[in-house]
Amino acid sequence: MIVPFLLFWILIFIGRDELGLKGAAISIAIWLALLLGCSLTGLSPYIFVAMQALIDIVLLIIIFGKDIRIR
Numbered sequence: 001m002i003v004p005f006l007l008f009w010i011l012i013f014i015g016r017d018e019l020g021l022k023g024a025a026i027s028i029a030i031w032l033a034l035l036l037g038c039s040l041t042g043l044s045p046y047i048f049v050a051m052q053a054l055i056d057i058v059l060l061i062i063i064f065g066k067d068i069r070i071r
Contacts, residue, residue: 001045004052011056015063023062031055 008031012024019027031052038048 001049004049004056007056008052008059011059011063015059018063019059027055027059 008027012019012027016024034048034051034055037043038045038051
């Protein structure tokens with residue numbers, strides 16, 4: 001459960017030039033909304049981890065380009 005969490009903050013740091021201040025702030029706001037939403041509604045923490053992994057995938061695509069080769 002720690003890998004998506006660490007990857008999110010690493011990607012925010014690495015992609016600060018690509019995202020800009022506004023993009024980083026929006027990503028962090030979405031992450032905080034997911035965290036608060038999952039904790040206040042009593043959903044399983046695994047749902048938060050799954051949603052966070054999706055955010056990480058989107059950040060990877062935004063930061064490293066739109067054409068990622070998967071072999």
